Amino acid sequence: MQIKKIEAFPLEYLESNDNFSTRYVVVVRAEASDGTVGWGECIALFREAAASVTALIRHGLADEVTGRDAYETQACWEAMRDRAWWYGNVGGIAAFAISAIDMALWDLKGKLTKQTLSQMLGGALTDRLPACASSHPKASTVDGMAEELAGHIAAGYQLVKVGFGKKGEANLGVDEDRDVAFVRTVRAAIGEKAGFIVDVGAKCRWDIPRAVSTARKMAQYNLTWIEDPFHPDNLDAYQHLRAAVPEMRVAFGERFFNLHDYKRLLDARAADVILVDPGRAEGVTGMSRIIQLAAQYNVALDAHSWSSAINTAASVHLSLCAPRRTIFELKPTPSSMHHELVRNPVAQVDGWISAPEGYGIGADVIEETVHRHTVVF
Numbered sequence: 001m002q003i004k005k006i007e008a009f010p011l012e013y014l015e016s017n018d019n020f021s022t023r024y025v026v027v028v029r030a031e032a033s034d035g036t037v038g039w040g041e042c043i044a045l046f047r048e049a050a051a052s053v054t055a056l057i058r059h060g061l062a063d064e065v066t067g068r069d070a071y072e073t074q075a076c077w078e079a080m081r082d083r084a085w086w087y088g089n090v091g092g093i094a095a096f097a098i099s100a101i102d103m104a105l106w107d108l109k110g111k112l113t114k115q116t117l118s119q120m121l122g123g124a125l126t127d128r129l130p131a132c133a134s135s136h137p138k139a140s141t142v143d144g145m146a147e148e149l150a151g152h153i154a155a156g157y158q159l160v161k162v163g164f165g166k167k168g169e170a171n172l173g174v175d176e177d178r179d180v181a182f183v184r185t186v187r188a189a190i191g192e193k194a195g196f197i198v199d200v201g202a203k204c205r206w207d208i209p210r211a212v213s214t215a216r217k218m219a220q221y222n223l224t225w226i227e228d229p230f231h232p233d234n235l236d237a238y239q240h241l242r243a244a245v246p247e248m249r250v251a252f253g254e255r256f257f258n259l260h261d262y263k264r265l266l267d268a269r270a271a272d273v274i275l276v277d278p279g280r281a282e283g284v285t286g287m288s289r290i291i292q293l294a295a296q297y298n299v300a301l302d303a304h305s306w307s308s309a310i311n312t313a314a315s316v317h318l319s320l321c322a323p324r325r326t327i328f329e330l331k332p333t334p335s336s337m338h339h340e341l342v343r344n345p346v347a348q349v350d351g352w353i354s355a356p357e358g359y360g361i362g363a364d365v366i367e368e369t370v371h372r373h374t375v376v377f
């Protein structure tokens, strides 16, 4: 069975979970010679990145895989990587483009062979993961945010994750005393059993003394982990934090693009938990290799997945197949890229996340929504 056509659709949308900011993803539609269709996505985020990814696919990578055998996902992935060496070979835009095509090809292969992505990866190791509400709080006060987060737990989520330094009026990550008071207040509001993650993130990026001091203070409120307090290149800072505050788990990695990045992180013993996004780290093929490598290092994995329902569906399957899996995150507020893009968006049920029904990645894509959001470049 041949791959007949690869099409790229750059989509623009307003993300209700990110203060209604304008975001972009690039969706790929892969069609086999018998008319079967598979879908993939990359989290390009910015307009110029989406335009660039679209150009790489339309004017280069699509030609690289069109006409090849639709069952040979690995051969397609290697061919795309060879060509992408000329784009820089260090991730970035090329990794986004490879991710979207590779994910679509796995979806296509699953539909052609009537297997789920989990089955193609060797089988899920569990059928469900604890659901985490991955949130950018909207309220401006500590009490208001605590009430908001307690609402997610009341709705069934087993954990909440809070992004610091985000858009809006939350103003988290700026003042240590307020940040610690926030964690104390949230812990009281969500109860002792609920999981609770603080994601410091790109806009804050603390120095080592701030991170060590804050992590020590927050540790008494039993955080599940603290995430991304430093730039991802500062592996030594992560090592320092882990050594200084051994009672606090440290997570990062969502900004890495490929197996070599993660090998560097794992060799440095810089994290207790790594985050991986199949819409960034070279698709299903790339992320499945990272999952196996992390398991060798006995490091747990959390899928970053914070873009479209296509990425989410693929991420659930990959996570269920990970020997050292953790939780699964969902955006708690209804979002067009999640709830209108597919007929069967992944949702938490009684605090748990399972894979969507259906072959391939299982996302039942509504093409009309794809066309409605497509930007002309």
Ligand SMILES: [Mg+2]
Residues within 6 Å of the ligand: 199, 201, 227, 228, 254
């Ligand atoms: Mg994060």
